[in-house]
Amino acid sequence: xxxxxxxxxxxxxxxxxxxxxxxxxxxxxxxGPDPEVLLRQQRQIAAHGLRLAIxxxxxxxxxxxxxxxxxxxxxxxxxxxxxxxxxxxxPLLCYNFMAGTDWVRTRLDAPERGGARVTGFDLSAAERAxxxxxxxxxxxxxxxxxxxxxxxxxxxxxxxxxxxxxxxVFLAMHPDDPPLPEFQGKARIMNSVENFxxxxxxxxxxxxxxxxxxxxxxxxxxxxxATIRRLGPNIRYVHFRDVRGSxxxxxxxxxxxxxxxxxxxxxxxxxxxxxxxxxxxxxxPQLIGEEAGExxxxxxxxxxxxxxxxGLMQSVEKFVRHPDEA
Numbered sequence: 001x002x003x004x005x006x007x008x009x010x011x012x013x014x015x016x017x018x019x020x021x022x023x024x025x026x027x028x029x030x031x032g033p034d035p036e037v038l039l040r041q042q043r044q045i046a047a048h049g050l051r052l053a054i055x056x057x058x059x060x061x062x063x064x065x066x067x068x069x070x071x072x073x074x075x076x077x078x079x080x081x082x083x084x085x086x087x088x089x090x091p092l093l094c095y096n097f098m099a100g101t102d103w104v105r106t107r108l109d110a111p112e113r114g115g116a117r118v119t120g121f122d123l124s125a126a127e128r129a130x131x132x133x134x135x136x137x138x139x140x141x142x143x144x145x146x147x148x149x150x151x152x153x154x155x156x157x158x159x160x161x162x163x164x165x166x167x168x169v170f171l172a173m174h175p176d177d178p179p180l181p182e183f184q185g186k187a188r189i190m191n192s193v194e195n196f197x198x199x200x201x202x203x204x205x206x207x208x209x210x211x212x213x214x215x216x217x218x219x220x221x222x223x224x225x226a227t228i229r230r231l232g233p234n235i236r237y238v239h240f241r242d243v244r245g246s247x248x249x250x251x252x253x254x255x256x257x258x259x260x261x262x263x264x265x266x267x268x269x270x271x272x273x274x275x276x277x278x279x280x281x282x283x284x285p286q287l288i289g290e291e292a293g294e295x296x297x298x299x300x301x302x303x304x305x306x307x308x309x310x311g312l313m314q315s316v317e318k319f320v321r322h323p324d325e326a
Contacts, residue, residue: 001270001313003306004053004237004278008297010041015048017299021306025053025278027094030060033077035084042088053278054237055085056094056174056211057102065099066144067152075156079163086167092237092278093164094211096174097153099144099186103177108295110252116285119295121178123249130184146187150198153189157203164207172211172237173199178248179220191248192220193227200234209236214266215243215283219251224261225269232273239282240309253283253296256305267312274323279313281305 004025007014018026026045031037042052060077063069085093096102105119106126112118157171164171176183179191189195200208212235217227228235242259245251256263270279284301286293293299 001238001276001317002053002278003309003313004280005302005306006056006280006297007299008294010044012044012048014299015045015050017303018306019048019050021303022310023050023306025051025280027054027056027278027280028052029057030055030081033080035087038084038090039088042090052088052090054092054094054280055081055090056092059095061095062100064156065097065149065152067148067155075159078156078160082160082163082167082169085169091168092170092172094172094174094237096176097149097190098176098183098188099149100142100184101186104183105295107252112253112285113255113258116255116287116301117291117295118253118285119283120245120252121250123178123180126183143185144187146181146189149187149189153199154202157208161203161205161208165205170207170209170236172209174211174239175213175216175220177213177216177219178251179216180248193217193222193230196231196234208234210234211237211239213239213241213282214261215239215241215253218243218259218261219245219248221247225265228266228269228275229273232270232275235270235273235275236277238270238275238277238279240279240305241282241284253285255285255301256281256308264312264315267309268316268320271316271320271322276322279309281309 002024005018005023006027028041045052060074064074069075106122107120109117110120176188176190180188242254242261243251244254244259281302283296284305286298287300290298
């Protein structure tokens with residue numbers, strides 16, 4: 001397993017801290033269609049002895065999710081990105097299929113250990129906010145069903161997977177966050193273990209894989225170690241985090257060592273399943289002095305997570321057998 005991280009902002013100071021803490025792989029957001037921007041980021045990251053390994057977020061994919069890419073611009077942009085990544089040797093593209101939104105939280109300052117701040121989600125609060133919104137009356141005009149999403153996803157994968165295979169790039173689907181059956185009038189489909197098995201069966205290929213976001217699967221209420229072993233052959237990328245709550249409609253983030261999940265058992269399950277790819281901390285608490293930072297993406301919480309994760313990785317590498325070992 002390789003310790004990975006997103007850095008916000010991506011700068012030399014944060015890259016130095018990451019390198020000093022043992023991070024190996026870096027995640028960047030989609031930088032736009034100009035290939036030189038991605039190459040410039042790659043050079044900056046490599047200068048610190050790190051590898052640009054993942055592109056994730058802000059992708060040109062929203063109309064594709066809704067089946068409205070009539071002019072083909074988004075499909076062309078996604079194919080171009082995959083080819084650029086292949087030429088640059090960037091192996092992973094993480095995407096999601098949440099129509100009309102990305103990950104959503106209703107609270108950004110829930111208290112955690114010692115007064116640290118974490119994000120949380122309360123479906124009833126989200127519904128109240130939607131009902132009070134000036135645009136709430138338009139929500140119903142932009143609905144999409146689960147069947148439509150599945151058709152759009154299969155169509156997209158049939159276009160992208162061959163390009164990914166040719167380019168040596170692996171696609172990793174992130175689960176819906178929160179993993180609700182519907183949000184803002186739009187169905188969600190990446191919200192169960194069975195649906196992820198359906199995903200990889202749509203276009204069978206090692207290049208059609210899963211981003212296992214632990215906190216989101218925890219919100220589904222599944223047995224995490226068992227689910228990691230079940231989906232393990234298809235897991236290409238991991239978001240290592242935890243949540244506490246009563247299901248997908250009500251939860252808060254936690255410190256990586258302070259949630260209900262047995263993180264030791266989870267890390268052992270990755271090794272038992274043969275996972276050896278990048279794993280990054282996600283949605284970290286805001287520590288003292290970072291209150292003005294981006295919720296979930298400040299640096300001090302990451303530093304704590306790096307050490308905790310490296311300790312777990314080294315422990316399971318010593319005591320848990322990898323399937324490839326004799």
